[in-house]
Amino acid sequence: MTDRTELLEAALDSLPEGIALIDDEGRVAFWNRSAEAITGQAGVDLVSHPVSAVRELLRITQRPAEQEPCLGAPAGSGALVHLRHKLGHDVPTMMRALVLRDALGGRIGRAAVFHPAESLDALPRGECSEGSMVEASQAEFEERLEAAFEDFRQGGESFGVVWLTVDQAHDLRKTHGARACDAMLDKVERVLANGLRPAEKMGRWGDDEYLVLSHERTPEMLAAHAQVLAGLARTADFRWWGDRVSITVSIGAAQAERDGSLIGLLEKAKAAMFSSFHAGGNQITSAPGGQACSPS
Numbered sequence: 621m622t623d624r625t626e627l628l629e630a631a632l633d634s635l636p637e638g639i640a641l642i643d644d645e646g647r648v649a650f651w652n653r654s655a656e657a658i659t660g661q662a663g664v665d666l667v668s669h670p671v672s673a674v675r676e677l678l679r680i681t682q683r684p685a686e687q688e689p690c691l692g693a694p695a696g697s698g699a700l701v702h703l704r705h706k707l708g709h710d711v712p713t714m715m716r717a718l719v720l721r722d723a724l725g726g727r728i729g730r731a732a733v734f735h736p737a738e739s740l741d742a743l744p745r746g747e748c749s750e751g752s753m754v755e756a757s758q759a760e761f762e763e764r765l766e767a768a769f770e771d772f773r774q775g776g777e778s779f780g781v782v783w784l785t786v787d788q789a790h791d792l793r794k795t796h797g798a799r800a801c802d803a804m805l806d807k808v809e810r811v812l813a814n815g816l817r818p819a820e821k822m823g824r825w826g827d828d829e830y831l832v833l834s835h836e837r838t839p840e841m842l843a844a845h846a847q848v849l850a851g852l853a854r855t856a857d858f859r860w861w862g863d864r865v866s867i868t869v870s871i872g873a874a875q876a877e878r879d880g881s882l883i884g885l886l887e888k889a890k891a892a893m894f895s896s897f898h899a900g901g902n903q904i905t906s907a908p909g910g911q912a913c914s915p916s
Contacts (some may be wrong), residue, residue: 640732641720646671649729658713658736660706679704700737712737744886746785746826754824761823761831768833769882780842780875782832782849783889787868787901789828792860800860801828807858808867815852817845829893839875843906846873850904850915868902870894875907 629650632639638655640648647670651663659678666674681702701715715734722728743762748754768779786808793801805828812830816822825831832849836842853869872892876885888907896903904915 636735638732638734640674640734642671642730642732644727644729648674655734658705658711658734659703677704701734743883744890746783746829746831749827752827754827757824758826761821761825761833764821764823764833765831765882765886769876769885772876773878777835778837778876779833779835780839780873781885781889782834782842782846782871782873783825783829783886783893784832784846784849784853784869784871785826785829785893785897786853787870787897788865792865796860796863803860804856804858804865804867807856808853808869811852811856812849815849831889836875839873839906842873842875843904846871846904846906847915850902854902854915870896870899870901871904872896873904873906 629652632650632652633654635652636654638658639650639652640655641650643649647668648666649668651661651666653663656662661677666677679702699715701713703711703713705711713734714737715732718731718733719727720729720731743765745758746754748758765781771777772779786805789801789805792804809822809824809830812822812832816832817834819835821833823831823833834842834845836845850869850871853867856867858865858867870893872889872895874885874889874892876882892905892907895905899905902915
């Protein structure tokens with residue numbers, strides 16, 4: 621029988637991002653196959669070595685000195701760093717660090733997640749199942765986002781995005797199947813559509829995620845509108861074979877900035893949405909660096 625450690629290692633090895641796990645003594649505990657491909661450095665040569673030695677080996681540069689180092693990544697956020705491949709060439713890399721905690725909240729280590737910066741050209745999207753029809757919705761909505769951002773850069777109307785995920789979708793899919801989950805998501809989409817302003821657009825952005833393009837003028841107004849959407853989601857009366865499912869959403873809201881980018885805007889909204897979800901769901905977080913709060 622395959623043990624849990626083997627399953628976890630196999631799962632991490634299947635990811636396209638490089639993953640480095642750092643134990644509480646500051647040593648590399650795991651280095652997945654994508655990390656090997658990105659750096660040219662084999663995990664067998666790095667595991668059990670101190671992080672400081674690995675950073676020196678990779679010659680990581682452009683690490684913000686004020687942030688907590690983890691293979692050069694600032695904790696809890698992303699940064700563009702440059703590392704040296706084993707063959708000698710420079711690899712621009714997007715890297716972020718995560719603090720790992722046990723079930724009681726105690727810190728047990730860190731993780732560095734990284735991928736080549738060339739892959740940053742695409743807009744951040746929600747997760748989609750292979751062959752999902754959601755991909756067509758994403759492509760159509762991406763055109764609207766790009767048009768809105770280009771208009772904004774030319775002095776047009778302010779806008780922001782609200783990225784939301786339905787908290788119960790994953791569990792409902794596991795317990796009741798895909799049909800039940802799709803029916804619930806359709807219900808949520810119809811309810812949310814009733815709360816949109818005339819100029820707003822909403823599109824499916826992942827299997828369980830939606831994106832709202834809003835023309836609210838300030839971050840505060842955008843957050844207030846997100847509160848309205850969260851309240852509407854809770855009114856969705858969904859039943860499946862007699863079982864009533866209480867629906868809540870986790871929301872991240874981000875306002876476009878004149879000197880920013882569309883990719884950066886979506887990255888902020890996505891990070892804020894994850895902050896809301898990991899705070900227990902039924903939360904709203906405004907980017908950047910906002911605290912998750914329960915809808916009123």
